[in-house]
Amino acid sequence: MSRQATSPWCLWPEHADTVTTAPRGSSVRTRLLWTVAGFGALALAAITLAPLAGSTDVSLARVFDRTLPYADNIDAQIFFVARLPRVLAAALVGSSLALSGVVFQALLRNPLASPDTLGVSAGASLGAMLAITFGADVSLFGLSAIPMASFTGSLGALTIVYGLSVVRRSGTSTMVLLLGGVTLTALLSAIMGFVQFMADFTQTFRNVRWMMGSLDVASYSPIVAALVPTAVAWGGFATLPRVLDLISLGAESAAARGVDVRRAERVALVSASLATGAAVSLAGPVAFVGIVVPHLVRLVVGADHRLVLPGSALFGAALLIACDLVARTAMAPLELPVGIVTALVGGPVFLWLLFRRT
Amino acid sequence: MRTALSSLLLAVALIIAGEARPASQSSGDTAPRRIVSLVPATTEMLYAMGAGSRLIGVGSYDRFPRDVESLPKLGGLLDPNTEQLLALRPDLVIVYDTQAELRQRLERARIPMWSYSLKALPDVAATMRALGARIGMASAGESAAGRIEAQLRAVQARVAGRPRPRSLLIFGRESGALRGINASGGYGFLHDLLELAGAVDVLSDIKQAAVPMSSEMVLARRPDVIIELHYGEAWPANRLDAERRVWSGLPSVPAVRNNRIHLLTGDEFVVPGPRVTLAAERLARTIHPDAFR
Numbered sequence: 001m002s003r004q005a006t007s008p009w010c011l012w013p014e015h016a017d018t019v020t021t022a023p024r025g026s027s028v029r030t031r032l033l034w035t036v037a038g039f040g041a042l043a044l045a046a047i048t049l050a051p052l053a054g055s056t057d058v059s060l061a062r063v064f065d066r067t068l069p070y071a072d073n074i075d076a077q078i079f080f081v082a083r084l085p086r087v088l089a090a091a092l093v094g095s096s097l098a099l100s101g102v103v104f105q106a107l108l109r110n111p112l113a114s115p116d117t118l119g120v121s122a123g124a125s126l127g128a129m130l131a132i133t134f135g136a137d138v139s140l141f142g143l144s145a146i147p148m149a150s151f152t153g154s155l156g157a158l159t160i161v162y163g164l165s166v167v168r169r170s171g172t173s174t175m176v177l178l179l180g181g182v183t184l185t186a187l188l189s190a191i192m193g194f195v196q197f198m199a200d201f202t203q204t205f206r207n208v209r210w211m212m213g214s215l216d217v218a219s220y221s222p223i224v225a226a227l228v229p230t231a232v233a234w235g236g237f238a239t240l241p242r243v244l245d246l247i248s249l250g251a252e253s254a255a256a257r258g259v260d261v262r263r264a265e266r267v268a269l270v271s272a273s274l275a276t277g278a279a280v281s282l283a284g285p286v287a288f289v290g291i292v293v294p295h296l297v298r299l300v301v302g303a304d305h306r307l308v309l310p311g312s313a314l315f316g317a318a319l320l321i322a323c324d325l326v327a328r329t330a331m332a333p334l335e336l337p338v339g340i341v342t343a344l345v346g347g348p349v350f351l352w353l354l355f356r357r358t
Numbered sequence: 359m360r361t362a363l364s365s366l367l368l369a370v371a372l373i374i375a376g377e378a379r380p381a382s383q384s385s386g387d388t389a390p391r392r393i394v395s396l397v398p399a400t401t402e403m404l405y406a407m408g409a410g411s412r413l414i415g416v417g418s419y420d421r422f423p424r425d426v427e428s429l430p431k432l433g434g435l436l437d438p439n440t441e442q443l444l445a446l447r448p449d450l451v452i453v454y455d456t457q458a459e460l461r462q463r464l465e466r467a468r469i470p471m472w473s474y475s476l477k478a479l480p481d482v483a484a485t486m487r488a489l490g491a492r493i494g495m496a497s498a499g500e501s502a503a504g505r506i507e508a509q510l511r512a513v514q515a516r517v518a519g520r521p522r523p524r525s526l527l528i529f530g531r532e533s534g535a536l537r538g539i540n541a542s543g544g545y546g547f548l549h550d551l552l553e554l555a556g557a558v559d560v561l562s563d564i565k566q567a568a569v570p571m572s573s574e575m576v577l578a579r580r581p582d583v584i585i586e587l588h589y590g591e592a593w594p595a596n597r598l599d600a601e602r603r604v605w606s607g608l609p610s611v612p613a614v615r616n617n618r619i620h621l622l623t624g625d626e627f628v629v630p631g632p633r634v635t636l637a638a639e640r641l642a643r644t645i646h647p648d649a650f651r
Contacts, residue, residue, distance in 0.1 A: 144534030206538055216574075225437070333575060334569065
């Protein structure tokens with residue numbers, strides 16, 4: 001698999017020509033196959049192996065023992081209620097955050113962009129915090145108040161960001177969008193601070209815990225609910241690979257090659273925001289996955305988005321499942337918040353990869 | 359020579375003693391009349407020993423007794439309002455042990471203070487005695503503390519000899535879902551209350567006051583009784599039912615199948631003050647309803 005750049009900043013396609021002169025169809029197809037096979041094997045291994053381990057010992061024979069009624073079968077309940085939904089949630093959240101990271105980094109032409117750059121993540125957090133602090137107790141289709149409020153919050157932030165992207169002039173696009181997003185994040189964080197200030201002691205505690213992220217969803221309904229916006233987002237992502245290649249080189253050159261840049265940018269913005277909102281409302285703000293997975297995948301497969309997008313989705317899923325496994329077992333019987341593990345495990349790995357190449 | 363040595367030793371001893379205790383704590387000679395208590399537990403203690411009328415300000419989390427409503431609220435553990443506090447010209451401020459910054463400021467302003475910390479249930483009565491002594495009401499503090507101890511012993515005696523169910527005490531959970539569960543671990547006054555009320559704490563091996571619990575942990579620990587605490591307003595019956603039903607997702611947990619999920623509302627479970635006796639009795643009634651027939 002080829003790597004174009006030799007500069008230390010090889011994580012980022014600075015060298016425009018190498019991207020556009022990407023290999024022709026057949027060779028891309030082979031590389032895509034390898035990418036999907038390689039990262040797919042990782043993700044598959046993670047999905048099958050992770051439910052087998054946890055803070056308690058579970059006998060697989062008992063889990064699938066049909067002679068025991070389910071209501072009496074603790075092993076089966078641990079497997080099917082406590083572990084499997086959790087692993088599936090990790091897969092969904094990990095891949096969504098990684099894909100959003102890829103898209104935001106290309107859209108904003110900035111290697112530091114991540115799913116939380118444009119305020120969508122902060123909007124989702126604010127929604128959750130409001131639900132916790134003001135004790136909302138509505139529930140719908142087996143979905144409780146906090147994920148609903150959180151997703152609503154992300155939609156609110158998306159509306160504002162989308163508004164920014166519509167009113168801005170083309171030409172100054174990304175910079176304005178980036179600054180607008182950073183400002184929105186700061187504003188929403190300030191409101192979160194105010195909500196925290198109004199909250200009482202136990203609520204503050206729960207708010208802080210929520211902000212650390214948790215994949216222990218304990219049922220399948222939140223995952224199914226999150227799948228709806230996620231599917232829409234993935235539909236959007238599917239149209240993007242070639243366009244993102246061109247956009248990441250610059251809006252003008254993309255337009256010169258016949259891309260409807262503004263339309264493509266909006267599809268990218270809305271898809272990535274929906275995926276982020278769904279992920280954060282399901283698991284809380286899980287740090288680090290969205291910014292680092294795209295870079296790690298680019299290190300392996302190069303900058304072609306036809307490879308980076310599927311590779312990131314699969315690797316994001318595998319990484320988050322693995323981090324959650326560490327979170328569940330490292331301090332058993334206690335569990336670490338998964339957001340802490342993603343940063344503690346992934347951060348040093350990323351730094352090592354970065355400096356190893358300089 | 360000998361006297362010189364002994365007076366030197368005495369001086370050293372005094373210095374050590376002086377250093378061991380904050381200067382301002384030892385400087386309160388006359389009985390304070392203008393007391394600020396930022397800690398709900400000590401506020402309740404002052405009322406219980408008949409010193410409520412000396413309070414001129416309380417913390418933001420103070421709700422009990424009703425009289426505190428008319429007093430100025432001066433912030434809480436994280437956000438004490440120093441300016442308003444100083445303006446009240448208190449002659450004793452009761453602060454949390456961990457409020458280092460506030461304590462420094464009070465020290466600079468030469469306002470006497472008394473720092474509060476609590477680790478376990480016996481500390482409630484001990485704090486009451488110490489506080490009574492500090493404000494010149496040692497005998498009132500002593501008798502109020504004695505009452506608490508006697509009532510706790512009575513609750514303990516009432517449930518003595520009965521089988522002790524393995525119980526889980528939860529003080530926070532996401533509403534409508536089995537997520538974000540926080541339970542009392544094997545340390546702290548809630549744990550002590552649970553065991554005093556005739557239960558075995560399923561988390562007693564985890565020596566932490568608060569334990570974040572996953573659904574796997576709940577399944578693995580198999581509590582016979584689950585008690586969930588709520589604060590603030592009491593919930594209507596339909597919400598209580600809905601919250602109880604959430605547990606049906608874990609049918610192998612004995613508490614779930616035997617219908618022993620109990621939801622209790624009350625501030626007495628968060629304030630380790632004189633009302634711990636009430637908290638203990640409510641827990642005991644919940645765990646051993648037969649003992650109170």
